[in-house]
């Protein structure tokens with residue numbers, strides 16, 4: 278076994294479960310670490326629907342913890358799930374979006390100094406389109422009721438009137454992925470909980486083993502009540518957002534003097550900035566600088582999150598100054614991502630082809646579609662513009 282087995286089982290377990298909201302079947306994890314004495318294998322799946330945003334940093338800090346604990350970590354780029362969820366990504370572009378997500382995830386991890394050599398990326402459609410996998414979906418569809426499949430997907434699959442059958446297949450496939458990726462555990466946001474439970478309740482019935490499930494709390498957004506919402510573009514910040522745009526979004530965030538309860542900015546510091554600082558500088562480290570103008574008291578640095586929160590609560594720190602601090606912090610996080618994008622052709626191509634801008638009919642030039650390298654021959658971008666215009670590109674929610 279390799280170097281990372283030197284991680285003590287208890288230390289590994291604590292690292293694996295650090296900052297999580299919930300763990301289902303922790304004994305499965307303990308058994309692997311303490312009895313079988315091997316690395317835990319786990320995966321995190323992401324459906325390349327819209328665009329990854331700042332909230333992704335949080336899931337990335339957990340991937341970093343898993344890697345440090347010696348786990349074998351797989352990232353599933355769940356392209357077919359992005360298609361099955363109300364065609365949030367049309368088949369014509371989904372492979373580019375999967376690439377875009379992969380590039381974004383790698384860029385984030387590099388930016389926070391996480392070694393990524395050991396991270397494995399798997400594209401869902403590479404194994405989900407035939408053979409035993411299909412038969413297993415049929416088997417599951419014969420033991421899971423429509424009602425249970427529907428309820429399992431309620432927090433994940435976009436809820437629409439007259440829902441499509443695809444939304445019922447989605448949770449079955451997510452359950453099956455655990456088997457096909459050969460893992461001991463699946464990690465995701467707590468919004469995945471109902472799918473995780475469906476997996477726990479049904480895999481054994483088709484002859485596979487039950488897995489453990491690890492859940493992150495949901496990352497708050499910047500909107501009122503700290504929500505991220507698809508209808509409010511100001512509630513989340515794209516990874517490639519320009520510094521000026523970041524400032525603008527942060528300035529328009531809801532942030533009332535002294536209100537620390539409903540404060541997406543403070544939550545951002547707590548859930549995003551703090552874990553990254555701990556990852557970079559060690560547990561307990563916190564340093565938050567605010568470049569406050571002299572006339573309002575001059576620059577400030579807080580050495581603990583509680584001190585920052587308290588100062589805001591007591592109105593010693595005013596909303597515009599907190600906003601300055603948060604916007605600066607976000608721009609600092611995003612600078613290396615933008616830099617990587619500027620230097621990475623593959624990342625740029627994935628962006629351009631994965632998110633084609635819908636061209637208005639009359640200005641559209643008749644051009645032969647180029648689709649070399651597409652996994653979906655016969656149509657990269659041919660119909661994509663029209664389709665992309667039809668589907669919402671916004672992430673419905675934040676899954677980390």
Ligand SMILES: N[C@@H](Cc1ccc(O)cc1)C(=O)O
Nearest residue numbers: 322323324355358451454676
């Ligand atoms: N359901 C996850 C994506 C996912 C898809 C398939 C999986 O096996 C795992 C995760 C999301 O909401 O983004």
